[in-house]
Amino acid sequence: MKEGPDIAQIGALIGDPARANMLTVLMGGRALTATELAGAAGITLSTASSHLAKLEAGGLVSQRKQGRHRYFALADDEVGLMLEGLMGFAAHRGFLRARPGPKDPALRKARVCYNHLAGDFGVRMLDRLVADGHVSVDGDDAALTAEGEAKMAGIGIDVTGLRSQRRPVCRTCLDWSERRSHLAGSLGEALLSRFIETGWARRSEDSRAIHFTPKGERQFLDLFPLPERR
Amino acid sequence: MKEGPDIAQIGALIGDPARANMLTVLMGGRALTATELAGAAGITLSTASSHLAKLEAGGLVSQRKQGRHRYFALADDEVGLMLEGLMGFAAHRGFLRARPGPKDPALRKARVCYNHLAGDFGVRMLDRLVADGHVSVDGDDAALTAEGEAKMAGIGIDVTGLRSQRRPVCRTCLDWSERRSHLAGSLGEALLSRFIETGWARRSEDSRAIHFTPKGERQFLDLFPLPERR
DNA sequence: TTCATACTTCGATCGTAACCGAAGCATTGT
């Protein structure tokens, strides 16, 4: 009867509260076990297992066996981008959960979006990269310039290594709190990893927040100075 | 328990096949009556009415009374952008409906995305505007330059009129068939309207396809020449 | 081998929401 893609299946997958909770938690970027996800969603293990099987069949999550654990994660960047887009829409329409708790300001400042940096810091980083001619943006695509490649080398990121993967190096991702774009793709992931490796920042245990140390924040802002207010 | 926006409610709204069908049809940009939407979704009028009430309560559609008809349409541009984003994801993952029928090539060439031009023609139009310095793109935001404003005046579009509205003039929208951006916003809407007013193109009766006349296509390509293949 | 942990599968229950037909309003046309 209909033309075009079928959005009902995806909507139905996301539409169950238990599954939506799991996906939201997985947006934190960590791979989690079925037991952890069950706890996060407030359901028993057997129910969680059933939900995870559906999410996997739908291609939204993937599992990796490791010993007697099974770690679940979002299937790929695309899923993360799609979910962040939905969250942006939901946030803008007032579909908010319970209360914007005390963690909220921290989330808006810096948080992980599946595997890369989002929030105010993420948006400003991309702003700066674009303003300095290190990244060029075209629609939702983005590309690293030669100057940008040099800058990344200075930070300690091997761009040629990233290029050899099949994933796109640069992508933009719409930020639900800022409603502007930040940097995703393998470069976005590498940058966040680097910040954590060097001890500038650490992931929160129980939320998507990224906490910068005072020193780390200074060095981050040194690398990516704030643009003048527009 | 949870932080951040609640995507489950929106997912559930979209997750019902009947509602998803209605939304897909409304992506055609026309305002339709409850009876028409019931037919499109293959359900009775009473069921359709119930679904439409839910979609309206969720802010996805709005209704306008006109005589004894009630016309339903997507609530605003944001909804259209969100749905197009979901469709892009769905198409890329193979969540396709039945068969990509004969209408499919026409849809990929040019179709309406809620109220603006999408498909190959839409993507190329934005490409050309950017290449000529008529539109500048920054993430998902976009802006019309002074040169661009002159060009629009030449086409017969009153940009100052558009600016006086509260809607953004320019936005980018991710195209599900091309996986690149095209132009949305009030300017995107005005351009499509203009193409139809001038008789260069017409909307298909029963799908989202936009059909250009031979003459219209020539004039369109004259205004927005194809960029050299990259 | 035996036990413990991590997870899946099975079977059964339960609640919700999708659905339809009939009846009720509202608006327009005659």
Place this chain on the structure above:
DNA sequence: ACAATGCTTCGGTTACGATCGAAGTATGAA
């Protein structure tokens, strides 16, 4: 005034899927 059209509301049925506990499977530890 009366009929016709367009849609909503109501009542009742039905079906699906979310949920849980218990039993089954796999992996690792003792």
